[in-house]
Amino acid sequence: MLSNKKTTNEKEIQKLIEELDNIISKKENILEINLDEKIRKLAELLSSSNSLEEINNCSEAIQRLAVIIFEKTKALKNRSGILYIDPFLMKLAILGSNIEKLSKAFIQSWRPVVGRDVINLFLLKDAMTYWNSITKYSFEAREEKTIENVSKISFLDERGINEEIEEMYNELERRGGKELYDKLIESKNLSEKIFKAVILSFMITYGYVGIIREPLKGKVWVVKKEKTIESKNPESFVIVVK
Amino acid sequence: MEEESTKKLRRAAQLLFFKSHRNPGIKGWELRKALGQDYTKILKKLEEKINELGLTIKIVSDSGELRTLSDPHEVLSNCRFFISINDPLTITDLRTSGWSIDEIAGLTVCIATIISKEGKTTRQELEQILSQKLPKWKATRLLSKYIKAGYLDEKEDYIVLGWRTKSEVDLENIIRYIFS
Structure with a gap:
């Protein structure tokens, strides 16, 4: 009988933990979630817990409750601040303003x-x-940047460059799809490093990977793209390889 | 003694006015290294002088919070120090700023949208709202320009406010103006 009760209690606690996890992962309308009922339920479960495992599980639930309360506090602080504006109202205000008014607001x-x-x-x-x-x-260097043109002046043929691109793409995938530019081209010697930088520049040009820059930290990230995206207005920039 | 003080004042002005990195501004620890322990006192003197010219020293933390010269050294150490204009500009000043009225209006739309979306939004959403007032090709080009200039930043799949917006723009004021 005791064993059955324990099982029911444990199941209830597990269910509560899952519910709380669900709230944390969704993070939507967190202010509308009523925690009173969940706190009451946890108090009941905690008082009827007999084993160390049950008490341990209850503490897990308490930790999740604390996370939700923290998130609620953050959301409330944001909403009460002067910078909280309903996105819909903001859209209306923007659409209702002319270019002169918007630029004056900035100026x-x-x-x-x-x-x-x-x-x-x-x-x-x-x-x-x-x-x-x-x-x-x-003269060759002024030609358009294509794999064919590079293969003319380098020791690799078109097929070789494609293999190098594929290898680097797989390497980026192995590193979780995002890596610092410097780390990705890291090599034993400078010539290998520059070669990797050239291959990477092709991957960027062809849209296999994207670049995220953090100017304040001076970091450049390379991010894998699931499908190639051709930019209508490509941007050109220099990354210095040291 | 006075000569030494004047020398340090000039050095402080050089450090703040001339870019010594890719981005404008200089970190507190760098100023301390160049000017000595009492660098905040020197900066206070410099501020008095440049205030007369309508300029001010602005101190911004990595997270975008504004600081003052009276804050503790530990706090100021990692903050970035800039010199910025003290008084509001006028529309006619735009001609000398290097930005067109369309570009400034577009940036306002982006900043306001990001604020209303609790600090981040997608590139598509910004392009869509910019396209309501500007041609689509221009909206895409402008977004890249704002990111390149540091006013917006790309973080994974989102666009957030860049270091330059946090340093140069009074966000509360911009919202007030849009709703006025």
Whole structure:
């Protein structure tokens, strides 16, 4: 009889934990969730718990309740702040404003940073590394960047480059689909590193991978794309390989 | 003694006005290294001088919070120090800012949308709302421009406010203006 009761109690606690996990994972309308009933239920289950395992499970449920309360507090703080605006109202306000009003709103709230670009040691170092890495100017180098053109001037044929691209794509996949640019091209020597950077530039151009930049941290991430996306307005930028 | 103080003041101005990195501004620990332990005192003197010119020293933490020179050294150490304009600009100032009225309006729409979506939204959503006022091709190009300039940032599948918006834009004010 005792054994049956234990089983029922355990099942109830497990069910409660699953419900709480569900709330945490959804995170939607967290302010509308009423926790009173769940707290009452947990109090009952805790008082009728006899084994260490049951008490342990109850503490797991308490931990989840604490997470939900924390999330509710965060949501409440955000909603009560001056920056909380209903997305629908904001959309209406934007659609109801003309370009002059919108730009005036920005101008009145904008205090641009004042700064001058000057040649400094940091930029000189970058420029030197870049200068050393570029190939000798030639007519071929001005041709459009295609695998065929690169195969003409490098030691790999078109098939070889495709294999290298595939290998690097699989490597990125093995690393969870996202990796720091520097780490992905990390090699034993500089020539291998530059070769990897060239292969990666093809992958970016063809849309196999994307780039996420964090200017403040100075980090560049390479992210795998499930399907190739051809950008209508491709952006060109330089990544210095050190 | 006074000569040393003037020298440090000039050095502080150089560090803040001239970019020594790819991004404008300089970290607190770098200023401390270059100007000494009492760098906040030197910056206070510099601020008095540049205030007369309508400029101010702005201190922003990595998370985008504004700080002051009176904050503890430990807090200021990792903050970024900038010099920024003190007074609001006018529409005519736009001509010298390098941004067109369309671009500024588009940026306002993006910032306001991101704020209303609790800090993040998708590229598609921003493109869609920009396309209500601008041609689609322009909306796509503008988004890339805002990201490149640091006003917006791409974090995984979302677009969030960039370091430059957090440093340069009074978000409460911009919302007030849109709803005014």
